[in-house]
Amino acid sequence: MISEPNIYALYFIERDSGKCMYYQKFSGVEVDPDRLSGFISAIVSFSEELLPKMGDDWLKTIDRGSFSLIVERGDHVYGLLIVDKSVPEVRAKLKELVEAFEKKFAPKIKEWKGEIGVFDDFRNDVFRVFPAQSILPQYVPELLTRLSRNVELSPKMSVILQILKEDPNTNLQGISRKSGYDIGEILEEIRSFVVRGLIRFKVKVLEEDVYQISPRTWEALMKGVYQLEKIQKIYGVKGVEILFANDGKRSVKKIAQDLRLNPGFVKVVLGYFLMEGFIELVTRET
Template identity: 25%
Template sequence: QVEREIIWQKFSDVLNIRHIILMDKESGLKLLNYSISGAEIDADLLSGFIQANITFSESDTVSSKRLKNINNHQFYEFQYQNFNILLKNGEFVRLCLILDHKASGSMRTAVMQFLQEYEELFHEVISNFKASGIFKPENMIEYLVDTFNIKLVFPMSLAHSISPNEIKKINQNQIQKAILNLAKELLVSKPFFFINNLLNRVKKIVNLEANLILYEIYQLVENNIFVSINLETIASNMELREETTSEKVAKFKPISSLITNDSGIEDLQIDLDEMNILSASKIIKEFLKKGKGAEKTLAYQVAKKEYKKALYVAKEFNLKDDITRISQSVLNLEKKEKQLELDFALEKGLNAEKNGDYLNSINFYQKALKILESFLIFNISDSRIKKLKKKIIKLREEIQ
């Protein structure tokens, strides 16, 4: 329990940090500038502001209203824009944390520890700066990240390989097993996830204390099951994906520029200006034929794509009968899709329940419940809704 609380406090502290600035104590010059949240901070302006206020507050003739000396520990606190600023002087450098809220006791301890160890580890670098004015912050970012547990807010992914022994350990821990499966789900839509999002996702499934869930996530991080991703790599991958999408859209103009969210229409390489009602009816029939063929083989996504192409052409020529008929085909197809998803979720939930994997069972039952409650083709009074809700409550009680 104590270890859980310590980890929870670490997480709370790093969520509170927006920016870190390391300054030369004597001159107030900025040495290191590290943004955690992307908050827009003018580090040079803030450094000058801090130096001026500290000089003012430490004068013998005046006492500052903005800054206050906390006991004998030489912590300074004040408000800057919408942020809380925490300052601590070392022997040679000054550390500045830009925070959302007031610093906790554990954060103050981390600041003191950082300054003490930092000035010992990088004494030569600091001395060279004093002599030459040149500052080389080699390996300092890594030390900063480690001291303040900043990796807990980094984007995460799964390790490229997980040993059979680690997999065995995870499978013996219900919570870790569920966390790993949920992380994999998050990675389907994006190449990364954040611990905070994963924590909230697990919390929605089961009524466990947040610090317990975080403790298990933290173990997966410490055991290198979850690994942080370089931000530049993510940006590069996302830019590449956007470029590919843009090239695809440009390739199929002009018709792609006429539509917005109709998936599959971007592949429709026809010129509507050269088409009349007869040719439109002909191409609609071709799309419908392809769609029905795909539907028979359970290739529902392919079928939907063809139906939407047909519907698009029908709407362009205001073919009302075709619009009604095709719309019904799309609705029927979506019903089949949802039924397939529902059956899958119920089956996976039941199998997980039989195997005693209650967290994953709840996850799948919640997905089934969402389908039943949100998709209008199912009756609101469907008895399965009530049964699933009762089952989820029962499984949560089993876990607790």
């Protein structure tokens, strides 16, 4: 059996403007979405002009040795995966995601003016296709509806749901710690519930939470300033200040007080940091 490639990042790029509409990082290679958008748009445009009569046989893969860029063209967007190796199965999944993205967000795509976060809800669709790679330990499974009695539960799923019933803010890491199951097992149990629309993933930030910058983020910051530029572009200088305030000692409430910022705004920014893996939870007081 051929193992599935490591997937580093997923991008959706608007064809007309070349702007990045959706970006999800998994692990490994770190690439500026805006710079990559411009690069891919230029390459694809060039290949289409160079080979205007080739139909579907236009540039679809860019091999960089240590990783490959897989490109799929939709009606309105380009889908792009960065992987360690290109295989037909992964390309088929990317095509599936491009079609799902354009169908789900058809009205929003036409009206989109470059706003950040408009398509964030697509993370759960990505999970359905790449369940083992697209969900981080800090994500919280949220039960969207009360389960009927005829829903069959495995013993493991019963334990997971009991943990969430006792504390709906428990993330995957917490469920793993309380249940003794590894995160891969938990995701395997939860996957069918996500597909059926019974569970979705979110991040939950409480005022009592204490966070610290993740080792992966420190490593990225040592290599360049891209992460800071990205944060500043979205949340301004205050976003960068909030990032560095996560010293593993101060609570979210204390950070908001020290920076004289609205606690709601701080929680929104920290939620983004959690989704991107920039920070990790140290303690959660309940």
